[in-house]
Amino acid sequence: MTESMIKKQITALVNMAKSDDNMDDRELALIYRIGDAHKISRDEIQEIIAHPGKIGSVDELDPDEKFEFLYSIIQLMKIDDEIFNEEVEYCNMIADKLGYSYGAVMEMYPQVHKNLVIKSEKKALKKKLTSFLKDS
Structure with a gap:
């Protein structure tokens, strides 16, 4: 993924974490871990946390990147051991934006560990999820 796409992913994660009005330390740790893994500076991550905005277009992602993007969103949703309707709705909105048909999030949910x-x-889940991509 490009730096721009990683920043979009971090933005999506921040928006998800803020969707229940309580940004948990475990959620922040996952956001920082993803940023660190992709060489995004702590200052850039903090700026995204302070002013996340919208994620914009994700059309240029390939199927593997779309899967990783959605996987990380679902992982973040589960990390604080509390699932809110707003978080599920946000995950479904992200899945749709990534080109997944309805049901992809619920298919992934039980197999994504926090x-x-x-x-x-x-790997098996990624293969199974290709059937949920609308353009496949």
Whole structure:
């Protein structure tokens, strides 16, 4: 993913974290971990947290990047052990924006773990989710 796309992903994560009016420390830790992994400075991340704005277009993402984007959003939703309707609605909106049909979030939800990634499960889930892409 390009730096621009990572910043859009972080923006989406921040908006998700703020959707329940309570940005949890675990949510912040995941946001920083993703930013750090992609060499986004702490100052840039803090600026996005302070003023997230809208994510804009994600049309240029390839299917793998779309999956990763949605996976991280669902992971963030689960990380504080509380799921709010606003968060589910936000995930569904992001999934739609990424080109996934209705049901993709609920298909992914039980297989996305909040604190770990099991590569074999993630790979199988990615394969299964291709059937939810509207343009496939």
